[in-house]
Amino acid sequence: MNQLPSRTTLLVINAPEDQAELHASTADIDAAVARAKNLLPPLDARCLIFGHPDVAEAMATANILLGWRLPTDIIQNHGKNLRLVQSVNAGIDNLLPLDWLPPGAALCTASGIHGPKLQEWATMVLLMLHGRMPFFATAQRAHVWSRHATPLIAGKTVLIYGTGGLGSAVARAARALGLAVHGVSRSGAPAEDFATVVTPENATPHLQKADFVVLTLPLTQATRGIANAEFFGRMRQNAGFANFGRGALVDQPALCAALESGALSGAIIDVATPEPLPAESPLWATKNLVITPHVSCDDPATYITDALDLLMYNVARLASGQALRNLIDTQKLY
């Protein structure tokens, strides 16, 4: 299946207008074609912003789709010629169920392109949790000068849920800071940058010992709400928590309770439910909680080029009948 016509039509659906810094242009596409190391078919490219009235018409003739956001209803109704749908996200939870995906089309994620930025962001977040910055932020909101000195971070322990591209980026950050790094994955298979990896069923001893617990998981039926009251109750007193995965991995009221009671020393979350987080959410004012607006993985300087390079790699692989990078198994959903 998945054959490409001799003349291939590429449609890029850019992010909405308020994220213009992430908009790919046909010039960006030409540059990516010029950079490509593998043989590409001739490409007719068009770039449209998500929500543009011409998207449905363009979809009807497109063979390749690259989407900062994917218009799944339009794909389902007009995407009969699609052979490859390339997302720029690491996960597919926002795309489930996959009943909109045309039978002849492969779906690929952009897992891996977010690593360097997250590695740097995780370095900051681990140092912030260790240095009690969530506590100081809460004290600042109350206009209180309250000292709490901390030793060096080296020798502390981190437990990372997820050992894929994002989890490995956090692991590299933690190792560079001198932390002991343990991981949790479905398979429990060993992974580079992790001293040990265990399955979720065997994670409790690590959870009880870790100074920091970090989520980088995709959102699936198995991971939704994984960080609940029981989870936080197993964490050691004064541990710190961070979430770089998806907001719905966390039972948010349970996180608030663990912070308000002082069981956790602090948390830093880059994702929330829903996003954008509404003004009336109790999360904003929760004690020792720092919120960042889903910025931990996006590097505006390289996002477009990295996404286009990945796309061209997969287009060349598709044209030559080779296995695609980050291809989603529509049964296993990862």
Added chain:
Amino acid sequence: MNQLPSRTTLLVINAPEDQAELHASTADIDAAVARAKNLLPPLDARCLIFGHPDVAEAMATANILLGWRLPTDIIQNHGKNLRLVQSVNAGIDNLLPLDWLPPGAALCTASGIHGPKLQEWATMVLLMLHGRMPFFATAQRAHVWSRHATPLIAGKTVLIYGTGGLGSAVARAARALGLAVHGVSRSGAPAEDFATVVTPENATPHLQKADFVVLTLPLTQATRGIANAEFFGRMRQNAGFANFGRGALVDQPALCAALESGALSGAIIDVATPEPLPAESPLWATKNLVITPHVSCDDPATYITDALDLLMYNVARLASGQALRNLIDTQKLY
């Protein structure tokens, strides 16, 4: 001068009771004597908390004084036998004028022992300024989800005021992050870890270009208020600012104005005037300003041992008539 008697009396003035984690004991002193690599005279040691009623009496017979806080009035009135006053601070601004120092006593700082902790803290602060954490903290206080993605920090430029122990620690942190590092010092003399060092009079071109400006200066007549409206006005649009030196280096209303106007993208200050900062200070609620309560340089795990090791080094040097480390020139005041 500065001869030690054959049997030497050491008095340690510990920090006030609310900082018990920093209290040195006679057991700590015995351990430091055992660690010492140089020949020490026999030491009779006593530890008292700052403010204890016996301090004056103990001061009368002390030859060596180590102080987490120095009771300058008692030293002036009772310290006639003192030969060495060892402070645990990097600077002496809180001790000026030095008219309380007995004529036969040397005054030494603890410059250098704060380096490893500040290096780690500065790594966090540079990443926070770059990642717009002060902006996100302000947005959180307003319950607003407002995205601002940032590229990697490598290639940015930092200008560090002060090239001594603290400035060098910040420089090492910045170099490890891939920043270009420039310094400002009174002499303008080259310093390790700095690409260039200029005098304050020649700093403007660097100030106009730097993405981050960091103060690590001691407080003197020449440095008081050095970061004023003119200084902030010369910084580039959207630059970030940090202060690890002393609060009074900064004209605080000028800093607030530069932040409120949006000229600076953010600031993180670990020192303020006065300390503790009172609840009614406008700094607490200033836009894009993060305040930490003077914790950037103190590692509770190593502070006592590092201070005692430095003391024993200087006691041995004094006993053998050699030059002391971190000796203050009472004329130049540094």
